Amino acid sequence: MRPTGSRRAVGAAVAAAPQSARGGRFLGVVLPAFRLERCGYRAEDPAVVVDEVRNAVRVVACTPGAEALGVRVGMSATEARALVAGLVVEPLDREGESEDQASLVQALRVFTDRVAVAGPAEVIFEVSGITAIFDGEEALLSRVRGVVESFGHLARLAMSGDPRASLALARWREGDTVVEEGGLASACLALPLSALRPSQRLLDGLAQVGIRTLGALAALSPAAVAGRYGQEGVTLHRLGRGQPLQEGWEEPRWDDPLAYEVTLPEPTEMLTALLFVLQGVIGQLVEALEAREQRAVRLTLHLALDGEDPLSLPVRVGRPTRQQAELMEAVRRTLEGLRIAAPVVGLGLVLAQAAEGTGRQPGLLERVERAEELPALMARLEDALGEAALFRARIRERWRPETSWVAERWGPDAPLFSVRERERADPVAIQGGEWADLPRPRPALLLPKPQALAVDAAGPRPRRLSLEEGWVQVREALGPERLEGEWWTESPFARDYWEVELGGRWAWIFSEGDRWYLHGWFD
Amino acid sequence: MGAVSLEALREQIRALEGAPVRGTVQETGVPLVDELLGGLPVPGLVELLGPQGSGRARLALTVVAALQRRGEWVCWVDFAGAFYPPAAAQRGVELSSLLVVRPPAGRGAWAVEQILRSGLFSLVVAADPPALGPAGARWARAAEGGMSTGMVLRGRSGRDLPVAARVAFGAGEAVVTRRVGGQLGGRARWHREGWSL
Numbered sequence: 008m009r010p011t012g013s014r015r016a017v018g019a020a021v022a023a024a025p026q027s028a029r030g031g032r033f034l035g036v037v038l039p040a041f042r043l044e045r046c047g048y049r050a051e052d053p054a055v056v057v058d059e060v061r062n063a064v065r066v067v068a069c070t071p072g073a074e075a076l077g078v079r080v081g082m083s084a085t086e087a088r089a090l091v092a093g094l095v096v097e098p099l100d101r102e103g104e105s106e107d108q109a110s111l112v113q114a115l116r117v118f119t120d121r122v123a124v125a126g127p128a129e130v131i132f133e134v135s136g137i138t139a140i141f142d143g144e145e146a147l148l149s150r151v152r153g154v155v156e157s158f159g160h161l162a163r164l165a166m167s168g169d170p171r172a173s174l175a176l177a178r179w180r181e182g183d184t185v186v187e188e189g190g191l192a193s194a195c196l197a198l199p200l201s202a203l204r205p206s207q208r209l210l211d212g213l214a215q216v217g218i219r220t221l222g223a224l225a226a227l228s229p230a231a232v233a234g235r236y237g238q239e240g241v242t243l244h245r246l247g248r249g250q251p252l253q254e255g256w257e258e259p260r261w262d263d264p265l266a267y268e269v270t271l272p273e274p275t276e277m278l279t280a281l282l283f284v285l286q287g288v289i290g291q292l293v294e295a296l297e298a299r300e301q302r303a304v305r306l307t308l309h310l311a312l313d314g315e316d317p318l319s320l321p322v323r324v325g326r327p328t329r330q331q332a333e334l335m336e337a338v339r340r341t342l343e344g345l346r347i348a349a350p351v352v353g354l355g356l357v358l359a360q361a362a363e364g365t366g367r368q369p370g371l372l373e374r375v376e377r378a379e380e381l382p383a384l385m386a387r388l389e390d391a392l393g394e395a396a397l398f399r400a401r402i403r404e405r406w407r408p409e410t411s412w413v414a415e416r417w418g419p420d421a422p423l424f425s426v427r428e429r430e431r432a433d434p435v436a437i438q439g440g441e442w443a444d445l446p447r448p449r450p451a452l453l454l455p456k457p458q459a460l461a462v463d464a465a466g467p468r469p470r471r472l473s474l475e476e477g478w479v480q481v482r483e484a485l486g487p488e489r490l491e492g493e494w495w496t497e498s499p500f501a502r503d504y505w506e507v508e509l510g511g512r513w514a515w516i517f518s519e520g521d522r523w524y525l526h527g528w529f530d
Numbered sequence: 531m532g533a534v535s536l537e538a539l540r541e542q543i544r545a546l547e548g549a550p551v552r553g554t555v556q557e558t559g560v561p562l563v564d565e566l567l568g569g570l571p572v573p574g575l576v577e578l579l580g581p582q583g584s585g586r587a588r589l590a591l592t593v594v595a596a597l598q599r600r601g602e603w604v605c606w607v608d609f610a611g612a613f614y615p616p617a618a619a620q621r622g623v624e625l626s627s628l629l630v631v632r633p634p635a636g637r638g639a640w641a642v643e644q645i646l647r648s649g650l651f652s653l654v655v656a657a658d659p660p661a662l663g664p665a666g667a668r669w670a671r672a673a674e675g676g677m678s679t680g681m682v683l684r685g686r687s688g689r690d691l692p693v694a695a696r697v698a699f700g701a702g703e704a705v706v707t708r709r710v711g712g713q714l715g716g717r718a719r720w721h722r723e724g725w726s727l
Contacts, residue, residue, distance in 0.1 A: 344640065384648045392633050392641060400615030400625045412615040414630075451587035451621075453614035511702035512583030527614060530587035530683075 031135040032144070035173030036115075036151065037163045041128030042068035044160050045107045046097050053091050057084045058099035067099055068127075114154055118147070129177075131170050148183045167191055172246060175202040192249030196222035200243070209239050221247040265295050265358035274313045274350035278342055281351060282335070288356050289334050301361040302327035303334060308341060309355035315348045323386035327362040333383075340387060406492045407500055408453060408526065447488055448506070450515040450527030457524035460516060469505055469516065469523070483508040487518075556652075556679070559596045562589060562697075566706045570653070571694035573673040575680040579687050580699030582612075582658075586683045588621065589697070589704070590655050593681070595622035602652035605629040605645050609638050610658040639665035642672075642680070649676035657683045666690035 040050050048054040051072040058067045064084040076091045088094050104127065112130060115122055118141075121133040134147065141147040148164050155162040165176035167186035172195060176184045179202040186194040198221040200210060213236070218224050224232070224240070225247025232244045267288045275281065296303060306322040322341045328334065338356075388397055398414035405411045461473035467487060471478050484507045491501035502517040506529065513529035555569030563570065570576065570593070578586040594604045604627075606613060611632055615625055629651070633641045642656045646669060654673075659682065662669070670692045673680050682691060687698075698705045 340644075381650055384644065384650060387644065388631070388641060392631070392637055396632050396634065396641075398630055398632075399628060400618075400630060402616055402619060402625070408614075408616070449614060449617040449620055451591060451614060451617045452582055452610070452612040453617075455611050509583070511700055512581060514583050527612075528583035530582050530585065 031133055031170075032138065032166060032168060033170040033173040034132040034134050034148070034151065034164060034166045035125070035170070035175075035177040036130040036132070036155065037174065037177040038128040038155065038160045039163060039178075040068075040070055040161050041108075042099075042104065043070045043097070045104065048095070048097075050161055052095065053078075053093060054095040054097065055084070055087055056097045056099050057087075111155070111158055111160075114158070115151065117154070118151060125170075125174055129174060131174060133170075134166070144185050145183070148185065152183065167194065169246060171203060172198075175204075178202045189249070192225065192247065195247055195249075196220070196225075198222070200224065203243060203246075205239060205243060209236055209243075212236060213240075265292055265361075266355065267291055267357075268309075268353065268355045270311075270353045271351060274352045276347065276350045278339075281342060281354065282339055284354055285338055285356065286331075286335060288354065289331055289338065292356065292358065293329050293331050293334065296329040296358075296361070299361075302329045303358055303360075304362050305358075305360040306334070306338070307355075307357045307359045308338060309353075309357070310347065310351050311353035311355070312347060312349040313352045318347065320345070321359070321390050323390050324383065337383070337387075341390075406490045408449070408490070409456075447504075448529065450513075451530040453515075453527040454525065457517070457526045460523040460525045462516070462518075462523040464518075464523075467503065467518070469507055469518075472507070472509065472514070472516070472525075474509075474525075479509045481507045482510060490517075558593050559599075560589070560592050562704060563593055566704075567695045567697065570679045570681075572679055573677050574694035575670055575673055575682060575691060577687060577691060577693045577696040578681065578683045578699065579685070579696065581685055584699035585704065586697075586699050587657065589699075590657075590681055590683060591618050591621040591623055594618070594628065594653065594655065595624070597652050598624045598627060603627065603629070603650060604653045604655070605631060605651040606655045606657065607631045607633065607638060607642050607645070607659075608657050609633070609660065613657065639669075643668050644672075646672035646678045646680055647676040649678060651678060653679050653681060655681045655683065659684060661688065662690040664690075667692060 038044070040048075042056045043052070043054050044050075046054075046056075048070055049072075050070055052070050053073045053076060054070050055066045055073050055078055056068040057064050059065075060067070060081075066078060066080055066082045066084060066087050069078045069080060069087075073087075073091060073094065078087045078091060078094070082090075084096055088096065108124060108128070112122055112124060115130065115132070119132055119134060119137055123131050125131040132151075134144075138144045138147050141150055144166050148166060152162055152164060163177045163181055163183075165173045165180065165184040165186070167173045167176065167184075168188055168191060172186070172191060175198055176186065176194065179198055184194070200213060200219055200221060203221065213219070213224065218227070221243065224244055227244065229241070229244060232240045269284055269288060271280075271284065292303070303324055304327045305324065308320045308322050310318040310320070312318065320341050322337050324334065324337045385397065394416075395414070398416065400412045401415050402412050403410070462469045463471035463478070468484055469481050471480055473479075484505050486505035487503035488505075489501070489503055491499070493499045500519065502519045504515060504517040504526075507514050507516055514525060515527040515529065516523060516525050518524075556572050557564050557569050567576065578589060580586050594606070597604055599622075606628060608630055613630060613632075615630075618628070619625055631638075631641055631645070638656075638659060639662060642654060642659070643665065645651060645654050656669075666688075667690075669680055669682075672678070682693075687696065696707045698707050
């Protein structure tokens with residue numbers, strides 16, 4: 008009987024294909040004093056951030072307070088100091104800025120995943136379709152402002168139907184700006200061209216003829232703009248006339264995680280059906296990876312089950328890749344042999360970890376009989392068995408046999424993962440007895456724990472052992488080999504080991520006090 | 531001119547490189563394996579039968595060391611958790627290049643299959659697996675697909691493992707009950723220090 012029940016959510020985020028700039032709504036957020044606020048300065052403090060630009064130390068950011076005193080971005084630090092007595096100069100901390108910006112962006116993801124960093128202290132959102140959730144655009148702006156201000160930053164926000172215009176309006180106007188649909192031209196009439204950050208060549212060319220605002224540029228004839236200022240001029244001209252950008256604008260790299268969700272037309276338990284669906288999903292993932300110039304390292308596969316809790320399966324690819332066949336193979340192997348409690352009603356695939364780069368070109372003469380590369384195999388085995396299940400051994404100088412080796416991560420350049428103790432030989436351990444000076448063989452099989460053993464002994468020498476099959480005569484006994492040590496610990500040991508032959512089988516046993524133990528087999 | 535298949539070209543490349551070619555045997559330098567068994571089957575499975583302490587692991591470790599000296603990778607899947615590295619080192623095994631896998635209960639058969647199929651390891655030793663059931667045939671297919679050799683150490687044989695060669699250890703002897711190529715094998719005396727043919 009087929010299981011029934013309500014469908015449960017997969018739990019993976021849905022990421023639709025990225026929308027183009029046309030027909031959307033975009034929110035630009037500019038933090039005019041971010042670079043100094045993150046250093047603890049207030050807007051009114053006379054402070055600047057400097058960096059080396061064209062072999063000179065120049066101002067790259069300044070507080071409104073410094074700006075009010077005549078400091079400008081691009082000015083040399085020397086000039087700025089001369090202009091403002093008591094000016095505080097901070098060197099640029101790129102790493103710190105990047106981290107702080109990432110924290111802020113992460114906090115802003117509560118509104119939407121389609122957030123991109125547009126520049127230092129500038130963020131652009133694509134908010135098409137979500138403003139209704141927040142009771143309108145004004146309310147959304149207010150909420151976003153609240154988050155930004157909770158981080159201690161001054162913010163300027165602008166929303167319009169064009170991302171470039173939104174950012175430019177936020178750079179230019181204080182407070183919140185909402186440009187209604189169809190109102191782009193009038194809103195940008197007085198917008199300084201410099202706020203759009205065009206090329207210096209275009210800016211200088213337009214300034215020579217007295218055109219400094221977008222409205223002034225829009226008043227020119229299209230042919231004249233095209234003839235004198237090229238494609239860049241045409242793009243800004245169209246924006247000034249309220250037309251959405253068609254070309255010449257680079258879509259922001261939305262920093263949202265790549266995640267795809269599919270609801271199956273009907274529940275299925277067939278691997279082939281799931282793989283068929285995943286083929287298309289992975290195709291989309293590959294396209295997105297190519298656009299981002301990234302390779303997949305880890306995926307998470309979510310399975311929504313009919314009436315059961317969803318399953319989340321890690322898929323480790325091994326060597327980073329964006330080859331569809333390799334990703335399909337990794338997913339296929341994850342699903343192969345999987346036991347599920349109910350038919351699958353939905354799938355989700357999330358890119359959990361990516362690596363930058365373009366990938367590896369396989370060599371022409373690579374050994375082709377190797378069906379899989381080592382990193383991929385190791386990744387699959389570790390995922391399935393646990394990392395501690397795969398190791399190489401390293402010998403330690405310890406007399407206690409069971410601690411005389413340690414497991415290390417296996418691989419040509421794998422770091423150690425389990426060695427915590429410092430290596431040292433027992434300073435006072437003794438190997439005594441008849442065989443003290445000879446290198447004694449060790450058993451190929453060592454029981455995980457010494458196993459208590461009933462022994463019939465003549466003095467110290469064993470004569471019979473009680474094994475599973477009953478009492479077994481000892482035909483030959485070599486020993487004793489005394490191993491003892493760790494007197495300074497809570498569990499010192501002093502064992503007399505014997506190699507005993509039991510009708511063609513050789514065992515390793517020891518006595519400690521009046522007890523006997525089976526410890527291994529010379530297999 | 532007849533068409534040359536891609537697989538045939540690959541086999542030619544393998545032969546030029548000195549790599550094992552499908553359907554051949556690989557000499558190990560270990561007399562018991564080479565003279566009595568006829569070498570290691572490539573691909574294929576070899577079974578070493580006998581109770582613990584009968585000398586199976588010693589033979590396996592000797593083969594491991596021989597292959598490692600030729601630069602081959604070897605994997606030891608330790609189902610019982612009893613593999614003792616110091617003993618392996620005494621037999622000449624290079625521990626730093628031996629992958630040891632101690633699978634959790636119920637996952638060992640799958641792990642052996644994946645490793646055999648990968649083709650990355652010339653020899654995969656499966657020490658004391660539980661009863662295999664259908665996994666035995668899967669191991670054989672995986673070895674075929676990966677051009678690998680598997681060596682299975684266990685107490686009792688069963689119908690669950692199609693093997694190219696079988697050695698039975700017991701009472702101080704190693705008896706080859708099946709030889710690569712199907713011929714009957716011979717016997718060797720087993721004692722603590724080694725074998726004598």
